[in-house]
Amino acid sequence: MKRKYSKIHALSIQILQYEFLGPIPLEEWGPPMEKLVYLILSRDKDKFNIVYLGNCQKTNDKAFFVQHPQYKCWIEKSGSEKSLYLAILPLFESSDDHRENVYKKILTHYKPVCNSSEIVEKKPDYVVRKSENTIPDPEQISCPCCGAKMIPEKVLEKSTLFRCTGCSLSDTKLNS
Structure with missing residues (x-):
């Protein structure tokens, strides 16, 4: 089977570790196209932005x-058909x-705006919880160095960091 990629071979663009052929104006594309990952790019002066990422079996x-x-x-994000490149x-x-693996790597890294429905945000494997323990009353904590009032600076899960209003000494107290 004859493949028509002659116009695309002149240039290349590197995305992650992959070297893509092109970009060429989208209107210059002609079939056939088979077993490839493609980018729809928007040209902004000397810069190309990835608008869409696709995966083609054959057309x-x-x-x-x-x-x-x-x-x-694609047209909305690029401003016009003339700004679209392949x-x-x-x-x-x-x-x-x-x-499919190449497609997912690029999708995850670049998150093209017109692929937004396909992008799954990875949930963290940890949970941040607020401490149910009470913070010690800052009115009752005095600086061991100068005796001035200690104020809470940061509440952690099991302790609170206090800073002295007089000498700036810091101290940590367990939340009770």
């Missing part, structure tokens, strides 16, 4: 991009799983 449809469900988002990462010899 011969010339209208592949203009009929894409996110096409309106870069591709051919993965002919790779498995579908490998292509």
